[in-house]
Amino acid sequence: MSLSAVNGALSNLKSCLADIATGMDIVTDVAIDVVESQGKHSEPASFSLETMILDCDIAVTQSQVNFTCPLTQVEMLKPVKNKKCNHYYDESAILDLIKTKRNLKKKCRCPVVGCENTDVKESDLVLDQILRRRIQNQKKKNSKN
Numbered sequence: 489m490s491l492s493a494v495n496g497a498l499s500n501l502k503s504c505l506a507d508i509a510t511g512m513d514i515v516t517d518v519a520i521d522v523v524e525s526q527g528k529h530s531e532p533a534s535f536s537l538e539t540m541i542l543d544c545d546i547a548v549t550q551s552q553v554n555f556t557c558p559l560t561q562v563e564m565l566k567p568v569k570n571k572k573c574n575h576y577y578d579e580s581a582i583l584d585l586i587k588t589k590r591n592l593k594k595k596c597r598c599p600v601v602g603c604e605n606t607d608v609k610e611s612d613l614v615l616d617q618i619l620r621r622r623i624q625n626q627k628k629k630n631s632k633n
């Protein structure tokens with residue numbers, strides 16, 4: 489990497505950081521997008537300058553995030569994240585599905601289309617307070633419009 493390339497990357501990063509500084513919500517957007525992009529591609533996490541800039545750009549341009557539960561097709565009230573595949577579901581919907589499958593003596597497949605996780609367990613689910621807050625913020629924003 490030449491010095492000018494480093495300088496160019498740094499100035500990109502600076503403008504990127506300025507965007508992030510516009511609000512904590514965007515910072516959490518970046519964090520969530522990093523997690524989500526790791527879930528989609530099962531590549532090892534790499535945090536080079538380039539990917540940081542890329543993730544930042546994606547976070548800034550994609551302000552509309554999908555808050556819809558893959559099971560209920562409505563906005564999640566209590567989003568839980570699957571630790572194994574990083575997919576989100578509404579807590580009551582996924583717990584119901586796990587219970588139903590258990591009664592049928594079947595494993596609960598992740599309901600997200602294309603997901604390879606065929607065994608969703610209650611113990612893999614973690615309540616995502618950040619996403620919950622973001623959904624609530626989004627609702628507030630929408631109700632103002």
Ligand SMILES: [Zn+2]
Pocket residue numbers: 570573574575598599600603604605
């Ligand atoms: Zn999944």
